[in-house]
Amino acid sequence: MISIGETIEGPSVALRTVARRRCGELTHPHSGRSYVSKNIELGPNASFGHLPIPSRNGEPEFQVPYAIFTKGNGPTLLLISGVHGDEYEGPVALGALCRELNSNNVTGRVIIVPYANPLALRAGTRTSPVDQRDLNRSFPGVSNGQPTEELADILKRNFISKADAVIDFHTGGIASRWLPCAMMHHLKDKKLLQSTFALMSALATPTALLIDESDKPGMLDSVVEGSGKIMVCCELGGGLISRDTVAIAARAARNALSYFNKPKVDREIRCKGPTRFLEVPNHSWTVTASSDGIFEPFAEVGDFVQKDQPIGCVHALDNLTHMPIVSKSAAAGILVFRRAFGLVSIGTRLSITAKKLEFTSFDDDDK
Numbered sequence: 001m002i003s004i005g006e007t008i009e010g011p012s013v014a015l016r017t018v019a020r021r022r023c024g025e026l027t028h029p030h031s032g033r034s035y036v037s038k039n040i041e042l043g044p045n046a047s048f049g050h051l052p053i054p055s056r057n058g059e060p061e062f063q064v065p066y067a068i069f070t071k072g073n074g075p076t077l078l079l080i081s082g083v084h085g086d087e088y089e090g091p092v093a094l095g096a097l098c099r100e101l102n103s104n105n106v107t108g109r110v111i112i113v114p115y116a117n118p119l120a121l122r123a124g125t126r127t128s129p130v131d132q133r134d135l136n137r138s139f140p141g142v143s144n145g146q147p148t149e150e151l152a153d154i155l156k157r158n159f160i161s162k163a164d165a166v167i168d169f170h171t172g173g174i175a176s177r178w179l180p181c182a183m184m185h186h187l188k189d190k191k192l193l194q195s196t197f198a199l200m201s202a203l204a205t206p207t208a209l210l211i212d213e214s215d216k217p218g219m220l221d222s223v224v225e226g227s228g229k230i231m232v233c234c235e236l237g238g239g240l241i242s243r244d245t246v247a248i249a250a251r252a253a254r255n256a257l258s259y260f261n262k263p264k265v266d267r268e269i270r271c272k273g274p275t276r277f278l279e280v281p282n283h284s285w286t287v288t289a290s291s292d293g294i295f296e297p298f299a300e301v302g303d304f305v306q307k308d309q310p311i312g313c314v315h316a317l318d319n320l321t322h323m324p325i326v327s328k329s330a331a332a333g334i335l336v337f338r339r340a341f342g343l344v345s346i347g348t349r350l351s352i353t354a355k356k357l358e359f360t361s362f363d364d365d366d367k
């Protein structure tokens, strides 16, 4: 746990010292003053700080801002966003929450990291402009590795490893569009499955998705799930930022806090209320491009598509006489994801279809 008197972990004492000199006096996680705007009123156990990411080999130095709210004993919840630099709903909603939250509303500890990948956010790119690596494929990270690997390592040691539950706010970014949802993976550990499903349900997003993903290595999700902790990811649309998707992110974050104020896991939680519960059973519900070219979508996220219904086609760029190659839905269901950026290559993910979640809880009797 980060606690009073504890120093945040960086790559080395020497590098941290350099960083302190360059950015002025480093705010201690619980000193709560140096970086705090005058119009923010902090509760007795709220603190704002910046985690320094030192320069090495000429790469730019930067800092990851964070806020910590603590009151009494209880679980630690980490709310994180900005892992990809072209996704904006999470950073906006969590940044606002940092300014509005008071420690008196918290039981236990809440760590908020709205801008996890500042260089990518400033560049407006999914990957880091320094090494072109995807932070969400770089966990658990490498100390003294490539810059993005080192960032992953520092985030993991200082924030992720200290959390009992993590909610990571994403969107489809420039490349993709998701039906706004909270999602979790199929998990073999029954107890973890139940507690994760309970948190995902508590967020009250319009859609909640149980999904089997194929590219889990290096994801933040894998680190958290591998340590037996609760991991929920939000996918809040894609492309341009919108008022509606920011509101979904803000509501999900507040609901998460409310849920952790009453940390009793409700195993009887049911699929009810405004949330639509869907499931992607396996990888075969994903359609990928079989040729290079420009993707033309035929269906929108939220549409119901039949099995073998064309969801789009790819236009070849090198031959005007070739007919576009049509891709068909692998299954009947709701389109929860589609490619948004036109240019694709063989293997690019074009669509994901989901079906209604068959069971409403994870009690033994339901399986």
Ligand SMILES: [Zn+2]
Pocket: 083, 084, 087, 170, 171, 172, 173
């Ligand atoms: Zn993302």
